Amino acid sequence: MKKFLFADLDDTLFQTLEKCATRDALEPAAYYSNGSICSYTTAAQRAFFAFASEGMTVIPTTARSLDAFRRVELGFTSYVVLNFGGVILQPDGTIDRDWQGQMHALMTAALPGLQQLASRIDAWADKTGYGGRARLVEDAGTPFFIVIKDPDKVALNLERVEREAVLPWIADEGRDYCVHRNGNNLAILPRALDKAEAVRYVTERLRREHGDIVTFGMGDSRSDARFMADCDYAIIPRRTQLAKLTVEAL
Template sequence: MLKKFLFADLDDTLFQTIEKCAALAPREALEPAAYYSDGSICSFTTPAQRAFFAFVSEGMTVIPTTARSLDSFARVDLGFSSYVVLNFGGIILQPDGSIERDWQGRMHGLMTAALPGLQELGARIDAWAEETGYGGRTRLVEDAGTPFFIVVKDPDKVHANLERIEREVVLPWIADGHGDYCVHRNGNNLAILPTSLDKANAVAYVTERLRREHGEIVTFGMGDSRSDARFMADCDYAIIPRRTQLSKLTVETL
């Protein structure tokens, strides 16, 4: 029988914040799934999510495929035993938890080359924020000694404010000769990434590893956002949670 592997995004796919749980399950039915650095609860699972995770864990191997860093992934309280894809595909962990060094070396070179563009755009966004009185600022996300992307969060969690930054600052900058960068906006996160940083690339790398280890396999992809669609499309089957950005763009529009 062919071995089966599920590449699964984490946040808003296998669990979510308490605010987003309100539309999915009553408070008393929730269980903690991830934590902040101070030990307080960050995200919860619903009964349906727990049942789904138990179901897929019986018949396939779940491979987290997430934007989370090494530190924030370590604070996820779910059991995983295989490869892990972190930082939008910037880092791959091997089953023993160590960083896959060949992939890390490749990504470090690509990300170092992309860093000046991220710094330039970050300065433009911060200058715009200063001029307009906007309270948010950019943050460069680095992990294991490698810079990966910049992110802006709205301090008041007004998602429409991030749309304005994307429209007035980011998209014009990309159109002005910076096509090797792309935007990922979902909820209260506006991230700008080098196009060479892509979960799909890391998933393809891990999939090839798995085929060398196990022969022919069956792959599943699961995610909630537009940016997840690329790696999901490369899998044999795709799974989309309801009431997510990706479901609203696909199945819920039919």
């Protein structure tokens, strides 16, 4: 029976230098568009990836865009889930057009709400003197979500943005949208954009191709929990947001 691991990337299989618990035996894993190193793997992460790759097929399941994924140097050979589930790559690297057509229709319908919220966030920033701005993330010709990063990389500043500018809008007008905040990333997504839906789609494809399969889900964030819950087994790296909410809390 074939085994497949749906794995988040950032803060799961690698992380930025600032988030590395130790600086020993680090190796580059991902790069910025200018060619400088973005993220690193530890020796333990490389050992885990080698172990997983020997017994199962690893399927990246990430918020990264197509361009950002192409700057990851780990080596994958199967399906890929990008943009929180908005884009699926087939094993040959081409975009799954059936899935893309579905998502494009859903995201186009959600775009006016994202634009409205982005304007609200920027107006709040102007009023309060906050230095961050809302950015609409688009990929493969489709708008997907809004992201705000604190210019000073202070996570608590994003908590204020969420509390004062985002949550009141969601409560009043944006009930079809949800918030994902982890570290220096605050993202607002249409509820129709969900890694779990993309993982279900790919899982059904894999079952048609291989018959009975076993699935594993791995991620660091509470937003990963939804797709991990649909897998047969879940793997949570320690010292992550999801670990703090689950096994470490117990």
